[in-house]
Amino acid sequence: SLRSLLISLCSKQIVLSPAAALSTFRNAPRIVAQLGDARSATRLFNIAVEVAHRSVKHSTEVLTAAPQALSALKTFDIGAHLSTAIAPSEAVLNLAESFAQRTGATAAEFLSAVGEGLDFIQNGDEIVELCNQTSVFLERGGATALQYFRSARSVIEVGGAPSFDKWSRVTRKVADEGNAIVYDFLKLTPKVLATLSATQRRRAPERVNAVLDVVEELASRNVYVALECFKSSPRALASASLDQFQAWARDGA
Numbered sequence: 001s002l003r004s005l006l007i008s009l010c011s012k013q014i015v016l017s018p019a020a021a022l023s024t025f026r027n028a029p030r031i032v033a034q035l036g037d038a039r040s041a042t043r044l045f046n047i048a049v050e051v052a053h054r055s056v057k058h059s060t061e062v063l064t065a066a067p068q069a070l071s072a073l074k075t076f077d078i079g080a081h082l083s084t085a086i087a088p089s090e091a092v093l094n095l096a097e098s099f100a101q102r103t104g105a106t107a108a109e110f111l112s113a114v115g116e117g118l119d120f121i122q123n124g125d126e127i128v129e130l131c132n133q134t135s136v137f138l139e140r141g142g143a144t145a146l147q148y149f150r151s152a153r154s155v156i157e158v159g160g161a162p163s164f165d166k167w168s169r170v171t172r173k174v175a176d177e178g179n180a181i182v183y184d185f186l187k188l189t190p191k192v193l194a195t196l197s198a199t200q201r202r203r204a205p206e207r208v209n210a211v212l213d214v215v216e217e218l219a220s221r222n223v224y225v226a227l228e229c230f231k232s233s234p235r236a237l238a239s240a241s242l243d244q245f246q247a248w249a250r251d252g253a
Helices: 002-016 018-035 038-052 056-077 088-102 105-115 124-140 142-175 179-219 223-239 242-252
Strands: none
Touching: 002 018, 002 038, 002 056, 018 038, 018 056, 038 056, 038 088, 038 105, 056 088, 056 105, 056 124, 088 105, 088 124, 088 142, 105 142, 124 142, 142 179, 142 223, 179 223, 179 242, 223 242
16 A cells, blocks of 8 residues: 555665655655556555665655656546557556666656656657667666667657657667667767757758668668767768768768
8 A cells, every 4th residue: 555655665764864754754645646646656656665775865756756757648648549558657657667676766867857848759659669668778777778768859859750760770789789889879869969950950850860771771780880970970961961971871881
């Protein structure tokens, strides 16, 4: 029950931070009311208890971040016609649980990232797919998976779902080369897309899709060449046509 979970959570918190335990106890009714349903609240407090095994600080951050995260998902849950068998909020809570079980702290960061807003998402299926793809990278660590989620957001914002599909395939190929290189690629992605968005403006979605087409093609032969192409694409497209960029990339490979 929620009451027993609250007691369990406060019991863990009070050992290291009586102030945190008192704050959790006092704020619990408000948090439950904000969440709106007992099932989501029960899952949230289960996640917070799991996180508290590793970090009292992050267990309180889970409770703080969750209401805004689930509020951002409501429009996708209510009246959504999904091709998937799971609601977006369920997918997010499942992933938050996985983060909590793996690393603890990143569960709060993940919920905060969701709470920043989902205006870039077109429908609930995209949220479910994004969570599914992110969960694959949890095998490589919580930090890598969280960076994947944040970078995927920038891809979808600029290029839409088609770009996300291509970028995900490239990311998996890069990941085959090791954790360090895939993490660097994930960190690089938002910077490259921000530059393309600023320089290409209205043509940015088309350009991002075209760049990822070439990068995916190159990655099937040489991941390192593909990464250099991706990294160089904003500078190249600032002074060359798309056709010239594509020819340059293929000739360089």
